Amino acid sequence: MPRTALRICPLCEATCGLTLTIEGATVTGARGDREDVFSRGFICPKGAAFGGLDADPDRLRTPLVRRDGRLREATWEEAFQAVADAVPALVRTYGPQSVGVVLGNPNVHTMAGQLYPPLLLKALGTRNLFTASTLDQMPKHVSSGLLFGDPFAIPVPDLDRTDFLLLLGANPVESNGSLCTAPDFPGRLKALRARGGTLVVVDPRRTRTAALADRHLAPRPGSDALLLAALARTLLAEELTDPGVLAEHTRGLGELAEALDRFTPEAVAPACDLTADEIRDLARDLAAAPTAAVYGRIGSCTVEHGTLASWLVDVLNILTGNLDRPGGALFPLSATDRAPRPAGPGKGFGLGRWHSRVSGHPEAKAELPLSALAEEIDTPGEGRIRALVSIAANPVLSAPDGRRLDAALAGLDFMVSIDPYLNETSRHAHVVLPPAPPSQSAHFDFAFNTFAIRNQVRYSPPAVPLEDGRMDECEIHARLVLAVSGMHGTDPAAVDDLAIGATLARECADPDSPLRGQDPVRLAGLLAGGSGPERRLDLMLRLGPYGDRFAPAADLPGSAATDTRAGAPDGAAGPDNAAAPGGLGLERLLAHPHGIDLGPLRPRLPGLLRTRSGAIELLPDPIAAELPRLRAALADRPAALVLVGRRHLRSNNSWLHNVPALTGGSNRCTLQVHPEDAARLGLTDGRPARITADGGSLEVPVEITDAVRTGVVSLPHGWGHDRPGTRLSVAAAVPGVNVNQLLDGSRLDPLSGTAVLNGFPVELTPIP
Ligand SMILES: Nc1nc2c(c(=O)[nH]1)N[C@H]1C(S)=C(S)[C@@H](COP(=O)(O)OP(=O)(O)OC[C@H]3O[C@@H](n4cnc5c(=O)[nH]c(N)nc54)[C@H](O)[C@@H]3O)O[C@H]1N2
Ligand SMILES: Nc1nc2c(c(=O)[nH]1)N[C@H]1C(S)=C(S)[C@@H](COP(=O)(O)OP(=O)(O)OC[C@H]3O[C@@H](n4cnc5c(=O)[nH]c(N)nc54)[C@H](O)[C@@H]3O)O[C@H]1N2
Ligand code: SF4
Ligand SMILES: [Mo]
Numbered sequence: 001m002p003r004t005a006l007r008i009c010p011l012c013e014a015t016c017g018l019t020l021t022i023e024g025a026t027v028t029g030a031r032g033d034r035e036d037v038f039s040r041g042f043i044c045p046k047g048a049a050f051g052g053l054d055a056d057p058d059r060l061r062t063p064l065v066r067r068d069g070r071l072r073e074a075t076w077e078e079a080f081q082a083v084a085d086a087v088p089a090l091v092r093t094y095g096p097q098s099v100g101v102v103l104g105n106p107n108v109h110t111m112a113g114q115l116y117p118p119l120l121l122k123a124l125g126t127r128n129l130f131t132a133s134t135l136d137q138m139p140k141h142v143s144s145g146l147l148f149g150d151p152f153a154i155p156v157p158d159l160d161r162t163d164f165l166l167l168l169g170a171n172p173v174e175s176n177g178s179l180c181t182a183p184d185f186p187g188r189l190k191a192l193r194a195r196g197g198t199l200v201v202v203d204p205r206r207t208r209t210a211a212l213a214d215r216h217l218a219p220r221p222g223s224d225a226l227l228l229a230a231l232a233r234t235l236l237a238e239e240l241t242d243p244g245v246l247a248e249h250t251r252g253l254g255e256l257a258e259a260l261d262r263f264t265p266e267a268v269a270p271a272c273d274l275t276a277d278e279i280r281d282l283a284r285d286l287a288a289a290p291t292a293a294v295y296g297r298i299g300s301c302t303v304e305h306g307t308l309a310s311w312l313v314d315v316l317n318i319l320t321g322n323l324d325r326p327g328g329a330l331f332p333l334s335a336t337d338r339a340p341r342p343a344g345p346g347k348g349f350g351l352g353r354w355h356s357r358v359s360g361h362p363e364a365k366a367e368l369p370l371s372a373l374a375e376e377i378d379t380p381g382e383g384r385i386r387a388l389v390s391i392a393a394n395p396v397l398s399a400p401d402g403r404r405l406d407a408a409l410a411g412l413d414f415m416v417s418i419d420p421y422l423n424e425t426s427r428h429a430h431v432v433l434p435p436a437p438p439s440q441s442a443h444f445d446f447a448f449n450t451f452a453i454r455n456q457v458r459y460s461p462p463a464v465p466l467e468d469g470r471m472d473e474c475e476i477h478a479r480l481v482l483a484v485s486g487m488h489g490t491d492p493a494a495v496d497d498l499a500i501g502a503t504l505a506r507e508c509a510d511p512d513s514p515l516r517g518q519d520p521v522r523l524a525g526l527l528a529g530g531s532g533p534e535r536r537l538d539l540m541l542r543l544g545p546y547g548d549r550f551a552p553a554a555d556l557p558g559s560a561a562t563d564t565r566a567g568a569p570d571g572a573a574g575p576d577n578a579a580a581p582g583g584l585g586l587e588r589l590l591a592h593p594h595g596i597d598l599g600p601l602r603p604r605l606p607g608l609l610r611t612r613s614g615a616i617e618l619l620p621d622p623i624a625a626e627l628p629r630l631r632a633a634l635a636d637r638p639a640a641l642v643l644v645g646r647r648h649l650r651s652n653n654s655w656l657h658n659v660p661a662l663t664g665g666s667n668r669c670t671l672q673v674h675p676e677d678a679a680r681l682g683l684t685d686g687r688p689a690r691i692t693a694d695g696g697s698l699e700v701p702v703e704i705t706d707a708v709r710t711g712v713v714s715l716p717h718g719w720g721h722d723r724p725g726t727r728l729s730v731a732a733a734v735p736g737v738n739v740n741q742l743l744d745g746s747r748l749d750p751l752s753g754t755a756v757l758n759g760f761p762v763e764l765t766p767i768p
Contacts, residue, residue, distance in 0.1 A: 005463035006033055006593050008443045009047040010109040011652055014176040014183045015445050016042050017458065017594065018050060025464050027051035027439050037595040038456045039183030044176060045650050049661040050438070058658055058727050059420045060434035062469060071422070071432065076471055080479050082431050084488035086414040087124075090387050091484075096125035097357075099484075100376065100385040103131040104393025105653055111533050112435070113392060114446040116477035119495060120389065123485040127354055127363070128385055130370040135398055136298070137179055138752040139306035141365050145349030146620035147314055149610030151365050152450060155314065155329035156180045157293035158601060159188045159453050162327045164198045164289030166282070168224050168313070169299020169758075173208040174649045178297050181445075181452040186212070188453075198289065200282065202227070203299060204644055204712045205672075217282070218709040219272040221644050222759030224296065225305035225630055227272050227279065228312035229263035234283035235319050236260065242287070244321035249606045252618035256315070259619055262631055271634055273711075287320055291327025299644065302757040305630055306749035311623055318618065323605075330601035331608055334449035335457040335584055336540040339547070341512070346610030351622055351751065357383045361753050369753030370399045371745035377408035387414040389480070396424040397654040397720055400743035400755050401695050406723070418476055421655065422727040424720070433480070435473035439464040444537055457546075457584065458595030459537070474533040496532025500524055500539055507543065514549040523550055528586045538586035546598060548583030622751055629750075638711075639761035641677065643693070645739065646714045654718035657731035669719040669736025670703035673764070677711065678704045682766045691715070693762045695744035698737045713762065715739040 002023045007030075009016045017036025021029035030050040032043035063079035064071040074082075090098055101121060107113025121129060133141065145151035157165055159182050170178065172185040182188055189199055189212050201213040202224065210216040219227055235241050236257045243250060265276035265283075272279070286292050294316045300309040314323065322328030333340075352362030358375045361368055368376075373395060377385045388409070396402040396409070402424070409415060409428035417429035426432050435441070443460040466472060478492035487494075504520035507513040515523065529535040542548050589596065611617050650662040657663060671691060673683055683689050685704040690697055691713070700715065708714050719736025721728055740757070747756035 002028065007050070007439065007460045007463045008445065008458055009043075009050065010106070010438055010443060011046045011050075011656075012176045013178050013181050013448050013451070014039070014042070014185065015181055015448050015452075016044075016047055016183045018043065018047055020050065020439065020463050022439070022464060025467060027054045027463070033594060035594040036458070037597040038452070038454060038458065042184035042187070046652065046656065046662065049659055052659045052661045053656070054437045054439045056658060058729055059437060060422060060432060060727075063434065064422070064429075064432040066430040071427075071429075079431050079433055080483045080488055083416050083480065083483040084486070086430070087387055087484040088486045090413060091124070094386055095383070097128055097383045098386045099124050099126050100128040100130065100373065100388045101126060102370070102373065102388060102390045102393045102395060103129070104391065104395070104398070105132045106392035108447040110392070110435075110473055111442060111444050111446070111537075112473035112477045115474065115533055115536055116481060116495070117391065119481050119499060120477070120484065123481050124389075127366070127368075128376060129367050130373045130395075131367055132370065132393065132398065133365070134367060134369045134371065134753050135302065135755050135757065137301055138364055138367070138754045139301045139310040139749055140179060142307050142351065142752045143311035143314065143623075145351070145365065146623060147311065147616055147618070148608065149346045149348050149612070150608065151349060153331055153608055153610075154179055154451060155317065155323060155331050156451055156453055156601070157295040157329050158291075158327050159185070159192065161600070162192065162197060162291050162293045164200075164286060164292035165189070165192060166200045166202070166286060166292065166294045167209065168202040168228075168294070168296040168309075169301070170295065170297030171203065171207040171209045171647060173212065175647045179451050180295060181448040198285070204709050205646065205714060206707045217274060217278060219274050220638055221299070221642050221712060222303045222305070223268070223272040224300040224303065225309040225312060226263065226268040226633065227274065228309055228316060229260050229630065230265045230268040230279050231283045231286065232256070232312060232315050232319060233260045233263045234265060234280055235287055235316070238284070240284065240287035241319040242321045243318055246318055246321060246323060246605070246616070249609065250318060250616040250618050251613055255619045259624060259627055262634070267634055271636065271638065286316065291325065292320055292322050293317065293327070293329045295329070299758055302754055303759050304747070304749065304756050305633070306754050307751040308623065308626055308630055315618065318616065324603045326600070331604045332450055332452050332601055333455055333545050333604060334452070335544050335546050335598065336446055336537070337450060337545055339543060339545045340604075340607050343606045343609065343614065345612055345614040348610070348612040357381070361748070364752050367753070369748055369755065370395055371748060371753070371755045373399065374401060374405040374408040374745065377412060378404070386412060388412055389416050389484070390425060390429065391418045394423055394425045394654040396723075397718055397738050397740065400740050400745040402720070402738050402740055403696070404745075416480070418473070418480070421658070422725075423655065424723050424726060427723070427725040433476045435476055436466055436470040440466050440470060441473060442533065454600060455598035456595055457541070457589060457598060459586070459589045461590070474531070478532065493532050496536055497524070499536060500527065503539060503543075515543075518550070526550060534586060541589065542583070542585045544584065546584040548580050548585050551581040551583060626751055640711065641762055641764060642712055642759050643691075643739070643742065643762045644712055644714050644758045646672070646716050648716060651716070651718065657719070657721060657734070658728045660730055663730065663734065669700070669716055671700045672703050672705050672708045672714040674708050674710045674712070675704050675706055677713070678702065681764055683764070684766070688767045690765045690767055691742065691762050693742035693760060694746065696741045698739075698741060699767060700737050713764065717757070
C-alpha cells in the first residue's frame with residue numbers, strides 16, 4: 001500500500017510543502033500539500049519531479065576515493081580516513097590558508113549546509129572562503145550591511161499587501177522568487193493586479209513576469225543603478241519624498257540630494273535607453289502609490305554596479321516611506337533568528353578587513369570572490385590554496401572561466417567534495433562524500449524563513465528511513481569537521497554537543513539573556529530531538545523570538561497560530577525576554593506537520609539596526625566613494641551587443657539537467673537574439689553562431705525571438721556537461737555550452753566582489 005509523507009521542497013527558495021507518495025522506500029509521486037500553512041498546495045514542475053530526482057540512478061550511492069589517479073568506490077571509514085590523512089598534514093606544513101572552502105547554492109537548501117560550515121571554517125582557521133553569493137546576492141548583503149549594520153537585514157516586498165511593485169532584474173514567474181520567499185509568486189502577482197495594484201517590471205527581456213505587468217521597461221542591461229539613481233533624484237528634486245517615521249532613524253538624508261544631483265532623468269536616459277519622461281513618470285507613480293515596494297534581484301545584482309543598485313532599491317523604499325511598513329518592504333522575523341535585542345548602536349559592518357592574496361580583492365562578509373578561486377590555486381607563492389573542501393558547489397560551470405578553474409582543480413594536492421553527483425567539479429576530488437537523497441533527509445529552512453513574506457515555521461522529518469550504506473548529510477559534515485581537526489574516529493555527536501554547549505554557556509553567562517544564571521548542562525539535557533541536528537534546531541527555536549526559552553512544558557494546544565508569541569517587537573524589554581510557556585520548540589513544531597503560521601510581517605525598526613550610529617546610514621562612506629564611478633558611466637559609450645542570462649522554470653543552475661522529466665521542450669541552451677540584430681548580423685534561426693567575449697568563445701544555436709530587446713542576447717547558465725569523467729548520463733546527452741566560459745573573471749562589482757554575469761559585451765558571427 002502506498003503511503004504519504006510531507007516534505008518541504010528543497011529545489012528553490014519558495015519552500016513549498018509537498019505531499020509525497022511513497023511505495024516501499026521509493027517516492028512515486030509528489031503533489032502540493034494543501035494544508036501547508038504557507039504554500040497552500042502550490043507546486044511547480046520541479047517539485048512534481050521530486051521522485052525522479054530523488055531516485056536518479058546517477059546519484060552516487062557510496063563514497064569515492066582516488067587511488068592511483070582513479071576514483072573508486074570506498075567505505076565511509078576509508079573516505080574519512082583519507083581526509084584525515086591529507087588535510088591536517090597540509091595545514092601543519094603550509095598553514096591554514098592553504099585550505100580553501102567553496103560553498104555552493106544547495107547549502108541554503110539543506111540543514112547540514114546551514115549548521116556545519118561555520119564549524120568547519122572554525123576548525124580549519126582559513127580565510128579562503130568562496131561561495132555562490134559572489135555570483136549572486138552579495139551586493140545586497142553589502143548594501144544591507146552598510147545601511148542597517150547587518151548584512152542579513154534584507155527587506156522583502158510585502159507582496160500580498162502592496163499597492164505598487166517595482167520589480168527589477170527578476171523573473172519570479174520562472175525562478176519562483178529569490179530573496180523573497182513566496183510560494184506561488186505568480187499567483188501573488190496576479191492577485192496584486194486583481195486587487196487594483198500596479199506591477200512594473202524592468203527587464204531587457206519580455207519575460208513571463210513582464211508579460212503579467214502593467215508596465216514593462218526594457219532598458220539596456222547594467223543600467224539599473226543609473227535608472228534607480230534618477231528615480232531617487234526625481235523624488236528629491238520634485239519634493240516627492242515622504243520618509244515619515246523613518247526620518248528620525250535615518251542619517252544622511254540631507255547629503256543624499258547632493259550626491260545624486262547629477263543623475264537627472266535626462267542625464268541617465270541615453271545610457272538606460274529609456275526616455276526621461278518614462279523615468280519621471282515612474283518616479284511620480286511610485287511616490288503617489290498608497291504603499292509601494294521596490295525589489296531588485298539577479299539582473300540588478302550580478303552587474304557592474306550591483307551594490308549601488310542594491311543600495312538604491314532601499315534608498316527608494318526609504319525615501320517613499322515604504323521601508324518597514326505594511327504594503328512596503330519589511331524585515332521578516334524567523335523562528336530561528338536571534339531574539340530581538342534592545343535598540344541602540346551596534347558593531348557596524350566592515351568591508352575589506354582582509355584581501356585576497358593574488359589580486360588583492362577585499363573580503364565582503366568574510367568571503368572572497370569566487371571569480372578569484374582559480375588564481376588563488378594556480379598562482380605560485382606562499383599562501384597558495386593547495387587543498388579544497390567543496391560542498392554542494394559546481395563552480396566549474398557556475399563561476400567565470402571554468403576552463404581555468406578546471407585545470408586549477410586538477411592540480412590541487414587534495415580535494416574533498418560533498419556532492420551527490422560526479423560532475424564537472426566533483427570529478428576532480430580525491431574524496432567524494434555523497435549525501436543521502438532528499439526523501440531520506442530532514443528539512444528546515446534556516447535561510448529562507450528569514451526572507452519569507454510571511455512569518456511561519458515548518459519542519460519535515462525524513463520521509464523515508466535512511467537506506468543501508470547511506471549517510472545523512474549532517475553526519476557527513478560532522479565527520480568532516482572531525483577529520484580535518486585531527487579528531488577522526490570521535491563520535492560525530494560530539495560536534496553537535498560542542499555547538500550546543502557553547503551556545504548555552506554563552507547565553508547562561510549573558511546578563512541580557514533569558515537563560516542568565518542557569519546551568520547549561522541541565523538545559524542541554526532538556527533538549528528534544530532524536531539527532532544532533534534536531535537538538536540544535538530545538539535549541540535555536542527555543543531561544544528564538546517565538547521560543548519557549550525553556551519554560552516548563554505547557555500543554556500542546558490544537559492550534560498554535562493564535563497563542564504563539566507572534567511577532568514580539570524588536571527591542572521589547574521585560575516580559576518578552578523571559579521564559580514563555582506555550583512558546584515554540586521542536587516538539588511543538590512536530591505536533592504541527594503542516595507548519596505554524598506566525599503572522600504577517602511587522603515593522604522592526606529601529607530594533608534591528610546594528611550600525612555604529614544606531615541609525616540607518618543612508619549614504620555610507622563606501623557607497624559615497626563609489627558614486628563617482630557611476631557618474632563616469634554616464635559618459636560611457638554603450639557596447640553594441642551585450643549578453644544577459646535567463647532561467648528556465650524546469651531547471652536549477654547546473655544540476656537539474658539529469659532528470660528526464662525536466663529536460664527538453666523550451667528548456668534548451670540556445671542564444672536568444674532579437675530579429676533586427678539577427679538580420680543585421682546574418683544569423684539564421686536554429687543555426688549555430690560564434691559568440692566571443694573577454695574569456696573565450698563558444699558555438700551555440702541561435703533562437704530568434706523578440707522576447708529580448710535589440711542590442712541584447714540571452715544565454716542560460718549551468719550548461720556545458722561535456723567534460724570527461726562525470727557521471728551524468730542524461731545531462732551529457734544534451735550538454736549545451738557553458739556561458740561562463742565567455743568571462744575571464746576580471747569583471748566584478750568592486751564593493752562586493754560579485755561577478756558581472758549580466759550586461760557584458762559580446763561579439764557574434766554566423767557560422768557558415
Ligand atoms: N552566467 C551565470 N552564471 C551564474 C548565474 C547566472 O545567473 N548566470 N547564477 C549564479 C547563481 S545565482 C548561483 S546561486 C550559482 C549556483 O552555482 P553553484 O553554487 O555551483 O550551484 P549549482 O550549480 O546549483 O550546483 C550545485 C551542486 O550541489 C550539488 N547538490 C545538489 N543537491 C545537494 C545536496 O543536497 N547536498 C550537497 N552536498 N550537494 C548537493 C549538485 O550536484 C551540484 O554539484 O550559479 C551562478 N552562476
Ligand atoms: N527555474 C529556476 N529557478 C531558480 C533557479 C534556476 O536556475 N531555475 N535558480 C535559483 C537561484 S540560485 C536564484 S539566485 C534565483 C534567481 O531568481 P531571479 O532573480 O528571478 O533570476 P532570473 O530568473 O535569472 O531573472 C533575472 C532577470 O534579470 C534580467 N536582467 C539581466 N540583466 C539585467 C539588467 O541589467 N537589468 C535588469 N533590470 N534586468 C536584467 C534577465 O533578463 C532575467 O529575466 O532563482 C532561483 N530559482
Ligand atoms: S516552486 Fe520551488 S519550492 Fe515550490 S515546488 Fe517548485 S521548485 Fe519546489
Ligand atoms: Mo542563486
